[in-house]
Amino acid sequence: MTDARSSAPAVDPSPAPVLEVSDLTVDYPQRGGRPLRAVDHLSFGLRAGQTLALVGESGSGKSTVVRALARLQRPSSGTVQLGGRPRTGAAAYRREVQMVFQDPFASLNPAHTVDHHLRRPLIATGRARRGAPADAAVRELLESVNLTPAADMAAKRPHELSGGQRQRVAIARALAPEPRILLADEPVSMLDVSIRLEILNLLDQLKRRHGLALLYVTHDLATARHFSSEVMVMYRGTVVERGPSDAVILNPAHPYTRLLAESAPSTGASREQARAARRERLDQRARRTAEQRETTAEGGCPFRGRCPSVMDICAQRPPVAAVGAGHQALCWLHREGPEH
Template sequence: MTALEVRDLTVEYAQAHGRPFRAVQNLSFDLRAGQTLALVGESGSGKSSVLKALSRLVRPAQGQILLGGREGVRGKEYRRAVQMVFQDPFASLNPSHTIDHHLRRPLLATGRARRGADADAAVAELLRQVNLTPAADVARKRPHELSGGQRQRVAIARALAPAPDVLLADEPVSMLDVSIRLEILNLLDDLKRDRRLALLYVTHDLATARHFSSEIMVMYRGEVVERGPSDEVILSPKHPYTQLLAAAAPSAGATREQVRDARAVRLAARAKRDAERREIVVGDGCRFRPRCPFAMDSCAQRPPEAQLSPASGTGTGHRALCWLYADGATAAPALPQQKAAS
């Protein structure tokens, strides 16, 4: 079942001089109950602007957001159905209030519990669902008395309080110790399955995107440049940008030579970008051309077609927005100076 549909979403920000800055352009995707869609990209790619639009913190310049197949759902109904887990567990909770207050308030505001014993039981149940026990002891504490991982569990519990249909996770483990990141991700995965949540997982970490999502969208400068099943996108990236992301993040078992080659790829892309930056007019041709190792004349003349071009012959929907596949090619060219992984 489709919980949230996004159609041709465009987000713009006003600038002091000149035209508005377009942070997201013509983005479309579906979030389905019980599934995780990962949105991957470096800083400045537009991921946060997508989250702001979906959480109604900014008004899209154009496009549709349909909740349960209905357009125009707003106010309390939308806020109940679409909840956010923020990146920073230390800033997302008011230090002046107890954990009980943080969880009780959304329960009462959305009518999920009545005051008194009913709310007490609901708070305790939320804490148990995120593995914070004994619940009575945790509820009495304030955020500064908890660790970062415990605070993020409280933030997740608060997001679950209204019984949402959609959960937006904004890099929920990036500020946590490495030792507890897997625990939080496993918790989100279990809650998604048990509650049939539609989960949008926003991250720059390709490894977690692969293991905790069924599908990945790779975003660059406001556009989705590659999309497909998680394993295919990570293990067989088609778009040059995705290849560069993968090359810049070698696995934990990578050899010294593979790490060196990954660094060489990053430096080559940066040198190409710096050399061509003055020649590129914003909006002309492919947006990734200044950094692309495979840039061609066609890339400078006009952007790739609005519809993603097929990038694999597997029939799985793996697609890339790139002129490399305009003639039906399915094999991704190797990055320069990059050795094949053993």
């Protein structure tokens, strides 16, 4: 594994975010009850050339954030906008912000060839005209994700490809409109262990080559640390800790992040183990959704029901405490700065 961050400083110094998220809140209506707050007043920026990791257990709201950023889910309040371009129209926004989904098989149409999947966005966004110029653009896209020989690959249908090759097609399709922002929601968790790092390395290279801002959603703290400069840790819709990835993952300040770091599954889990873990996560998620319904809107720290360090004061909303350079935790333990 190459060190993806060797040439980058820990925190990207470039100032202007290309995507700005302010006070984003998403409530899902619940039958016969209070709405479920899946994302609670979230603010952050994504900068060109930066990978920001969003981590948290199942049901914490990561995919809801991604869907809101992709404008697939309307926020209940707050805004998501392109940096410096607050009133971008829907078509321009969708072109700039592209997604890579978890399951490449489900995200590709089995009836269509690879060529069809790539040609459509190229033509729709005016990057290629029908005919020979589109052939060249398709070839270039396939080569950029190392699917070669491009002519053979272009003629295949999804079922003729391996999982990793399918995910490469999905990545090529996301790049077709020349986006500035790529949202990758657990892009390798359904893939064979042996190819996960290859795909993450590819995303990293493409990010560098095109100066993309990359949001990397994952359960895997090891790859979050390796591939991202900063991490946000989400618990029940709230970011409880954020900062430079080394600081957050090697020296977690929030009791929830500590728990995550201790119980982190390894990147090397087999596909069967990953499936079993996913089933377990779905069960957990159902349990947590039920818990969440009970505690949403009660105020206080969202983690207090499970926190080993809970105190009386945790019934009040915790402060955002600075625990290091650019490193913050939403926790009463740190109200007076870092622990000594």
